[in-house]
Amino acid sequence: MMRPSAALAAILLVPALAGAASLDVAWRRDGQTQVTQLRDGGPAPQPFDGGRAVPLGSLWKLFVYVYAVDTRTPLPAYRCTGRDPEEVYCCDAGKSVERDAALAQSCGPFFAPRRLRIGDAPWRAYWTERLGSAPAGDTAWLGAPARLSPERTVRLDSLLAVLDSVPAASRAEAESALLRVVLDGRGADTVRWFGSQLRVKTFSWHETPQRGGSDQRLGGAAGWLADGTPVWFAGTGASAAIFRQWAPRLAAALPPAQPEDSGCVTVDYFTRYPLRSVTGPRGPVTKGPLNGRHVVQFENGNSLAVQGTGDMLVERDAAGRPQVRGRFTVNEYVARVVDREGGTAQPEAAKALAIAARSYLQQNAQRVAGCQHIADSSATQRVSPNPPSAAALHGARWTDQLVIEDATVRYHRDAPAPDTLAWTQAVAQARDGKRFDELLAATWPRGTLGIAGNSGTRCRRLASNEDWLARALPRWERTLRSEAGYERPAVLPLVCALNTGAPYSEQSRNRIFMRPLASREDRITLAHEYLHLGLRMHPRGQDEAYVERLARRLAELNPETL
Known part of the structure; x- marks a missing residue:
């Protein structure tokens, strides 16, 4: 039977059991491969470095x-x-499993190269390029799919180097699936230590002959930290x-890792309080970005008083205000909300x-x-109009991508209610030693x-749309080079299937x-x-x-249909 998703109410750390006397860690x-060893009593563990042979x-x-x-x-x-x-x-008889759940649950039959019809030549060509x-x-x-087997031993630094070669977009797809490991996978309930x-x-397999062979089981994991650092x-x-x-x-031994700050949120400030003026160091601001200290x-x-760093701008409404x-x-x-609503x-x-604020955004923002x-x-x-504090930004990044599912999210400063985080109560409970997952x-x-x-959305790629865009771009570029502000993305954007709602672009993730x-x-x-x-x-x-007019001009340069 598969382990079901853990309810928040059940997120309690299982007490440590007697087990490994040491843990080998590398990144x-x-x-360069860097290693460290954690000890829990007993004799000194056998040292290791990047040349160590490890089972795949x-x-x-x-x-x-x-x-x-x-x-x-x-x-x-x-x-x-x-x-x-x-x-x-994988799943119960008669049920099915999709790719991300299959990866997080370690469903071998799903990824069998023969089932996926992965040929030797394209496989080798891909890894040669990488x-x-x-x-x-x-x-x-990595020379052929058939060489991938659990008993295959590989050099540790080779394994980490291959993980380092994975393109950022593909790594992000895998990471979204693997984040579940600390929620309801084999690392269930350890999210309180790792966040995201x-x-x-x-993985779990027999140790290599040099370190105990089949009589000793080796368990652990490999992948990436939040900033893309390969880890084992x-x-x-x-x-x-x-x-x-x-x-x-x-969690304490791993190197600090800061995720890429992605996504895009626009905020209309002071919507309930009409403005008379915005004044900066050089006088009234009628339009444009705010840099430095200003008074609203x-x-x-x-x-x-507000502090701008170019990420806020003044516009005019229909009445000129x-x-x-x-x-x-x-x-x-999220960090600005934490500063404004809590602390x-x-x-x-x-x-x-931070998790509540991100969840509220996912549930209520318009695209x-x-x-x-x-x-x-x-x-x-409420969103602070000043740059976020370092502590708030750290908390937002440490919980990157974590949200509440299957519940309506609300919060209030001091009034507890069903499905509502009361800030003063949460502070008191945290002061008494409660962890964030227990508060949630x-x-x-x-x-x-x-x-x-x-974005709150996974990408199911539309290959035909991407191919059409790749063919159209050379013609478009001749027009776009003369458009002020145009910068061609470094790589061709992914085009993803939209299930509901209006089309949109996710700028931070291209x-x-x-x-x-x-x-x-x-x-x-x-x-x-x-x-x-x-x-x-x-x-x-x-x-x-302006964007719509220019889009119609570009589309006319490629009138063919698919």
Whole structure:
């Protein structure tokens, strides 16, 4: 039977059991493998370095996943028959498992190269491109899909180097799946120690002959930290037991990792209080970005000092009155909410509020011009108009992508209510030693901690749309070179299937969400959302009328249908 998603109310750390006397940990930065060993009594462990031979175990599934995602190899759901013993990690008989759950649960039958029809030649060509040379020597284990087997031993520094070669987009896809490991996978309930900093695939296999052979079980995990740093750790025992025993000390021993601040949130400030003027160091500001200290004067006579760093700008409404709008990454937005609605004196309470703020944004923001859009208001979320504090930003990044699922999220300063986080109560409980996951479990007992990429959406790529865009771009470029503010994205955007709602572009992750191309209007839509990416650093990118006119011009350069 599969382990069901853990309810927040059940997120309680299992007490450490007697197990491994030491844990070996390695990571790769600046092209170098770094190692450390954690001890829990007993004799000194056998030292190791990047030359250590380690069993591949079930990590082979991660490399099949990466290859398939990056090459657009179809990954159809696997339907369990009940006849294969390996399906215990997949699903119940008659049920199916999709790719991300299959990776997090370590479902071997799903990733069997023969089932996915992965040929030797394209596989070898892909890894040759990634590694810069054909797999050989220390990377010979990547030479053919058939060489991927649990008993295969590989050099540790080779394993970390291959993880380091994975493209950022494919790594992000895998990480979104692997974040579940610390929520309801083999590392279940260790999220309180790792937050979203650990994105790893677990493994358990027999140790190599040099270190005990088949009589000794080696369990652990490998993958990435939040900033893309490749990481590996292992000790004696199964991977689940390793997580239970070592989570607090492992979290403290890992190098600091700051995730990329992605996503895009636009905030309409002071929506309930009309503005009279905005004044800066050089006098009144009628339009444009705010840099430095400014004073906002309200119609009611009150005033407020704000500090701009180019991420807020003054616009004019239809009546000519000034309006202030901010544009931030998701984590920066969350940190500003934490500063405005709560504080950081109790870090565990601040983490809980960060997750609540991100969840509220996911549930209530509108999608406008590729960004999530929300008002700064006591009726929604109050957002600080000043740069976030370092502590609030750390908490937002440490909980990156974590949200509450299966519950409506609300919060209040001091009034407890069903499905409502009361800030003063959370602070008091944190002061008494409660962890952030316990605070969330008490507030949303029927909710679950889940993962929402900063867009809240996974990407199912539309290959035909991407191919059409690649063919159209050379013609478009001749026109776009003369458009002020246009910068071609460094790589071709991913085009992802949109299930519901209006098409949009996700600027921070270079993705477009839309439906398959079927008409001229679809091609205009693709051009329109591409322009939001190409003009992402220029104010014209937010001018919907201008973007639509230019998109129609571009679409006329490619009148062919698919």
